Amino acid sequence: MNNKTSFPKKDIKILLLEGVHPATIAGFNNAGYTNIETKTAAMEENELLEIIQDIHVLGIRSKTNITAKVIEKAHKLINIGCFCIGTNQVDMSAATNAGIAVFNSPFSNTRSVAELVIADCIMLIRKIIMKNNAAHQGIWLKDSKDCYEVRGKTLGIIGYGHIGSQVSVLAESLGMKVIYYDVEPQLPLGNAEPVKTLDKLLKKADIITLHVPGNKATKNMINEKTLKLMKEGVILINLSRGDVMDTTAVKAALKSNHLAGLAVDVFPKEPVAKGDKFTSPLQGMDNVILTPHIGGSTIEAQKNIGIDVSTKLINYMDSGSSVGSLSVPALSLPIQHNAHRLLHIHKNIPGVLSEINGMMSKMNVNILGQYLKTNESIGYVVLDVDKKTPHNLINALRDVKGTIKTRSLY
Numbered sequence: 001m002n003n004k005t006s007f008p009k010k011d012i013k014i015l016l017l018e019g020v021h022p023a024t025i026a027g028f029n030n031a032g033y034t035n036i037e038t039k040t041a042a043m044e045e046n047e048l049l050e051i052i053q054d055i056h057v058l059g060i061r062s063k064t065n066i067t068a069k070v071i072e073k074a075h076k077l078i079n080i081g082c083f084c085i086g087t088n089q090v091d092m093s094a095a096t097n098a099g100i101a102v103f104n105s106p107f108s109n110t111r112s113v114a115e116l117v118i119a120d121c122i123m124l125i126r127k128i129i130m131k132n133n134a135a136h137q138g139i140w141l142k143d144s145k146d147c148y149e150v151r152g153k154t155l156g157i158i159g160y161g162h163i164g165s166q167v168s169v170l171a172e173s174l175g176m177k178v179i180y181y182d183v184e185p186q187l188p189l190g191n192a193e194p195v196k197t198l199d200k201l202l203k204k205a206d207i208i209t210l211h212v213p214g215n216k217a218t219k220n221m222i223n224e225k226t227l228k229l230m231k232e233g234v235i236l237i238n239l240s241r242g243d244v245m246d247t248t249a250v251k252a253a254l255k256s257n258h259l260a261g262l263a264v265d266v267f268p269k270e271p272v273a274k275g276d277k278f279t280s281p282l283q284g285m286d287n288v289i290l291t292p293h294i295g296g297s298t299i300e301a302q303k304n305i306g307i308d309v310s311t312k313l314i315n316y317m318d319s320g321s322s323v324g325s326l327s328v329p330a331l332s333l334p335i336q337h338n339a340h341r342l343l344h345i346h347k348n349i350p351g352v353l354s355e356i357n358g359m360m361s362k363m364n365v366n367i368l369g370q371y372l373k374t375n376e377s378i379g380y381v382v383l384d385v386d387k388k389t390p391h392n393l394i395n396a397l398r399d400v401k402g403t404i405k406t407r408s409l410y
Contacts, residue, residue, distance in 0.1 A: 109296030156205025
């Protein structure tokens with residue numbers, strides 16, 4: 001874009017936490033944003049409260065929690081970038097009501113997670129963990145007892161979204177039969193077959209992998225009752241959310257050998273920083289793989305996430321485009337030359353647009369383009385107006401009823 005932003009880019013303060021990929025910083029620099037502070041660790045609420053009032057753009061991963069208290073004090077905050085799949089760590093209601101655009105990257109690490117699922121399948125069904133541990137202790141466990149190929153086995157995928165469906169494709173290429181269950185109708189890829197109920201999947205699958213969001217409906221969905229529905233000797237993999245499994249029930253199933261193997265990459269309580277102490281009831285158990293939430297932790301995935309999220313943040317700051325936002329209604333905007341672009345975020349109440357248009361008519365403002373989108377809570381209006389527009393128009397917009405945020409973009 002050739003238009004210069006009204007607010008100098010050098011004065012936009014950007015804070016990036018949790019060691020986001022260098023591609024993120026390169027993206028901002030290439031777009032003219034240089035006032036960037038980076039930290040390798042997450043920040044606690046009290047730390048954020050001390051500095052958030054001066055931050056315009058905040059980048060986090062999965063460990064930093066953006067609470068309503070933080071958002072209430074974030075008077076200058078324009079947008080938040082979640083450099084990960086989810087936004088559970090952000091109080092989305094508070095962010096929406098404050099007119100702060102929240103972006104994430106739901107698809108950039110899909111392949112990395114899917115590959116780890118397949119690796120876990122093979123490691124567990126071949127009992128590699130037990131044999132590896134024995135070898136390190138000087139014990140030679142060369143036998144084929146209870147070790148199998150994945151070929152011909154039935155993989156049950158719970159949650160057939162972007163990750164689940166890619167796991168499906170990889171598994172089928174290894175000769176596995178794939179069945180899946182999702183609460184929403186999903187078209188199968190390849191020869192995968194949907195099943196109508198979760199119970200049916202649990203009864204049929206040799207290996208079960210979870211790819212569901214964390215919410216009330218999925219909390220402890222793997223419990224004593226659902227474990228009993230599974231085949232004797234089933235393998236369970238959880239790379240979704242830490243609270244979808246009842247850990248006590250799963251541990252009991254492992255001890256009774258009802259579960260032949262388990263891989264877990266997500267936990268109900270996780271350490272904040274690399275190197276922190278980690279404890280789990282599942283530690284020290286045979287044929288159990290515990291990994292420190294690394295499903296998407298590959299160089300390729302982190303680079304893709306860095307590029308994806310930083311691009312969305314930059315587009316919102318440079319052009320007002322909110323495509324990909326989970327809080328501010330998503331608007332894809334054309335470039336408008338020889339014009340002023342004004343952004344107005346307001347409560348979704350009747351009469352706001354009418355008041356804006358009436359006010360601009362009285363001020364003889366020539367509107368070159370007007371774009372509006374709303375969600376349940378807020379509305380987002382973008383106005384492209386003639387360059388001869390009175391300078392006090394932005395102040396008049398701030399006085400419109402229900403106004404949350406206004407910005408003169410260029």
